[in-house]
Amino acid sequence: xxxxxxxxxxxxxxxxxxxxxxxxxxxxxxxxxxxxxxxxxxxxxxxxxxxxxxxxxxxxxxxxxxxxxxxxxxxxxxxxxxxxxxxxxxxxxxxxxxxxxxxxxxxxxxxxxxxxxxxxxxxxxxxxxxxxxxxxxxxxxxxxxxxxxxxxxxxxxxxxxxxxxxxxxxxxxxxxxxxxxxxxxxxxxxxxxxxxxxxxxxxxxxxxxxx
Amino acid sequence: xxxxxxxxxxxxxxxxxxxxxxxxxxxxxxxxxxxxxxxxxxxxxxxxxxxxxxxxxxxxxxxxxxxxxxxxxxxxxxxxxxxxxxxxxxxxxxxxxxxxxxxxxxxxxxxxxxxxxxxxxxxxxxxxxxxxxxxxxxxxxxxxxxxxxxxxxxxxxxxxxxxxxxxxxxxxxxxxxxxxxxxxxxxxxxxxxxxxxxxxxxxxxxxxxxxxxxxxxxxxxxxxxxxxxxxxxxxxxxxxxxxxxxxxxxxxxxxxxxxxxxxxxxxxxxxxxxxxxxxxxxxxxxxxxxxxxxxxxxxxxxxxxxxxxxxxxxxxxxxxxxxxxxxxxxxxxxxxxxxxxxxxxxxxxxxxxxxxxxxxxxxxxxxxxxxxxxxxxxxxxxxxxxxxxxxxxxxxxxxxxxxxxxxxxxxxxxxxxxxxxxxxxxxxxxxxxxxxxxxxxxxxxxxxxxxxxxxxxxxxxxxxxxxxxxxx
Numbered sequence: 001x002x003x004x005x006x007x008x009x010x011x012x013x014x015x016x017x018x019x020x021x022x023x024x025x026x027x028x029x030x031x032x033x034x035x036x037x038x039x040x041x042x043x044x045x046x047x048x049x050x051x052x053x054x055x056x057x058x059x060x061x062x063x064x065x066x067x068x069x070x071x072x073x074x075x076x077x078x079x080x081x082x083x084x085x086x087x088x089x090x091x092x093x094x095x096x097x098x099x100x101x102x103x104x105x106x107x108x109x110x111x112x113x114x115x116x117x118x119x120x121x122x123x124x125x126x127x128x129x130x131x132x133x134x135x136x137x138x139x140x141x142x143x144x145x146x147x148x149x150x151x152x153x154x155x156x157x158x159x160x161x162x163x164x165x166x167x168x169x170x171x172x173x174x175x176x177x178x179x180x181x182x183x184x185x186x187x188x189x190x191x192x193x194x195x196x197x198x199x200x201x202x203x204x205x206x207x208x209x210x211x
Numbered sequence: 212x213x214x215x216x217x218x219x220x221x222x223x224x225x226x227x228x229x230x231x232x233x234x235x236x237x238x239x240x241x242x243x244x245x246x247x248x249x250x251x252x253x254x255x256x257x258x259x260x261x262x263x264x265x266x267x268x269x270x271x272x273x274x275x276x277x278x279x280x281x282x283x284x285x286x287x288x289x290x291x292x293x294x295x296x297x298x299x300x301x302x303x304x305x306x307x308x309x310x311x312x313x314x315x316x317x318x319x320x321x322x323x324x325x326x327x328x329x330x331x332x333x334x335x336x337x338x339x340x341x342x343x344x345x346x347x348x349x350x351x352x353x354x355x356x357x358x359x360x361x362x363x364x365x366x367x368x369x370x371x372x373x374x375x376x377x378x379x380x381x382x383x384x385x386x387x388x389x390x391x392x393x394x395x396x397x398x399x400x401x402x403x404x405x406x407x408x409x410x411x412x413x414x415x416x417x418x419x420x421x422x423x424x425x426x427x428x429x430x431x432x433x434x435x436x437x438x439x440x441x442x443x444x445x446x447x448x449x450x451x452x453x454x455x456x457x458x459x460x461x462x463x464x465x466x467x468x469x470x471x472x473x474x475x476x477x478x479x480x481x482x483x484x485x486x487x488x489x490x491x492x493x494x495x496x497x498x499x500x501x502x503x504x505x506x507x508x509x510x511x512x513x514x515x516x517x518x519x520x521x522x523x524x525x526x527x528x529x530x531x532x533x534x535x536x537x538x539x540x541x542x543x544x545x546x547x548x549x550x551x552x553x554x555x556x557x558x559x560x561x562x563x564x565x566x567x568x569x570x571x572x573x574x575x576x577x578x579x580x581x582x583x584x585x586x587x588x589x590x591x592x593x594x595x596x597x598x599x600x601x602x603x604x605x606x607x608x609x610x611x612x613x614x615x616x617x618x619x620x621x622x623x624x625x626x627x628x629x630x631x632x633x634x635x636x637x638x639x640x641x642x643x644x645x646x647x648x649x650x651x652x653x654x655x656x657x658x659x660x661x662x663x664x665x666x667x668x669x670x671x672x673x674x675x676x677x678x679x680x681x682x683x
Contacts, residue, residue, distance in 0.1 A: 053477050054238060054480060057234070058238075094384045095383065096450055099474065103476075103477075145383060146374055147388065148382070176344075193636070
């Protein structure tokens with residue numbers, strides 16, 4: 001199964017998933033030891049500069065196709081137990097730069113997070129509604145322009161005003177965004193690049209679940 | 212036949228182009244660019260950061276042309292693909308004028324075509340401090356005065372928009388953006404007036420179209436001999452904001468300046484794909500942004516490397532792709548193509564000067580017509596940028612005139628050997644650098660002695676390595 005993901009072959013991944021079901025292989029083990037292993041390998045190669053963003057997308061597509069088959073044979077709670085956490089991600093209102101967003105979303109998926117990608121130009125209330133709907137651990141927000149950074153502050157204000165600030169961790173990233181800015185506006189974490197975003201996301205989920 | 216008019220292009224972008232999901236467009240770029248790099252035998256060669264291979268440049272041109280013909284460009288607002296058939300693209304390229312007039316009075320400059328290894332110096336040097344974060348008011352004026360007072364500089368890039376206007380935070384899409392656009396241009400006018408060069412050309416890089424529209428004023432604001440920057444987003448994408456800027460530039464009659472490039476690690480894949488995309492982007496600048504009409508020029512951005520660790524610009528694969536992209540466009544089109552380099556290191560550091568020298572090795576000997584914008588540090592720290600690195604940018608750019616590509620390659624390798632090991636995750640890409648008020652005495656607006664010494668040291672090292680400073 002990991003080979004199918006590594007080869008970006010959705011058809012082979014689905015076939016392998018059906019075979020695993022027929023052989024009564026534990027679907028959770030098939031995901032963890034097969035599909036996710038393949039996607040993690042792609043993520044590692046991406047970090048070493050041996051693979052690129054489209055490879056991450058293709059690998060994730062192959063994994064998703066196979067997971068759909070396995071999902072029919074495993075209780076939802078079990079599937080959620082193997083997830084590292086749920087992330088709602090997007091770029092802030094007014095910002096249409098999507099490349100960094102796609103890289104971070106793909107790297108989070110490769111590391112076992114369940115990612116809900118809202119894309120570019122996302123309003124604060126849309127982040128919040130989605131996070132409530134999927135009971136997210138993290139709202140991850142990026143901005144590539146100095147003039148869209150203030151919308152990050154709006155998101156935190158909106159969470160405070162609605163009395164649910166403590167329900168979600170806020171993770172920031174993007175070219176002009178800095179750790180200082182994240183602290184200044186009261187975010188919970190900052191990732192200067194995709195691999196740091198993944199590391200911080202893991203810490204934030206652990207913190208949220210322990211607290 | 213004539214190429215499709217701007218109105219026809221807008222019709223395709225807004226009304227008639229095929230509706231396509233963004234992901235499908237992105238993935239098609241990857242698959243077509245990957246196929247074309249194989250078909251044309253384009254392989255990244257780390258030992259040759261500045262290529263001297265004419266055949267490779269022509270192969271890359273063919274691949275870039277084919278990519279644009281097959282894929283077209285994508286309008287992010289409408290979700291429509293703007294496509295052209297082969298004869299339309301050939302008509303568009305044929306109509307490019309190959310000349311642009313910018314600036315006024317004593318500062319009027321004519322941008323003309325240069326060839327690969329051309330002995331003539333770049334036809335314009337535009338400076339700038341792209342991505343720096345400056346406060347509104349006096350320091351902003353002094354920054355641009357420090358650039359405009361450099362004799363080698365003949366224009367500059369103004370942007371990005373400031374954080375504040377009238378002391379209030381500026382948010383994207385809000386009315387203060389329009390006021391800020393007007394204010395920034397009026398401060399720049401003051402800067403060039405103080406430098407004794409009131410007709411000097413500059414390029415407004417305010418992101419929203421409304422800020423540029425608000426700044427347009429033939430006397431006190433953005434003149435017709437100044438420019439508005441429109442950007443091609445990665446990869447081969449546009450949006451209504453940029454198309455508004457193109458349309459307004461067309462109607463107002465000012466200079467169009469299109470910034471584009473390719474991104475290594477993004478939708479294009481590796482260095483080979485990013486090279487092919489960068490050439491396709493220059494064709495898109497002609498076909499969609501109409502850079503061939505009026506006094507317009509293209510800024511083929513340095514390829515960027517987007518890795519999980521950092522975004523880096525003047526790296527070895529970026530130089531390789533930029534050198535071939537420059538030659539491909541110079542050898543096959545009349546597009547006036549200027550160089551844009553963004554350094555990893557900040558101002559006032561040896562590394563930044565070394566990066567500038569390496570970037571220019573892959574530009575001026577490779578047929579770029581001029582230099583536009585300047586250098587930046589990707590991360591924000593207030594007041595990063597000064598006239599000193601702009602001086603170095605222009606002087607080394609002139610020194611590169613007549614330089615052969617094999618010498619440029621050896622010089623680039625030498626510069627890379629000195630700095631590329633500093634582009635690490637731990638260093639966040641390199642030294643952060645020094646602020647404007649650290650580098651300059653703001654009372655006399657002159658560089659401080661210790662920073663001048665760094666500048667002179669690197670310049671002397673380049674001279675010792677065989678680069679002849681014929682003009683400055």
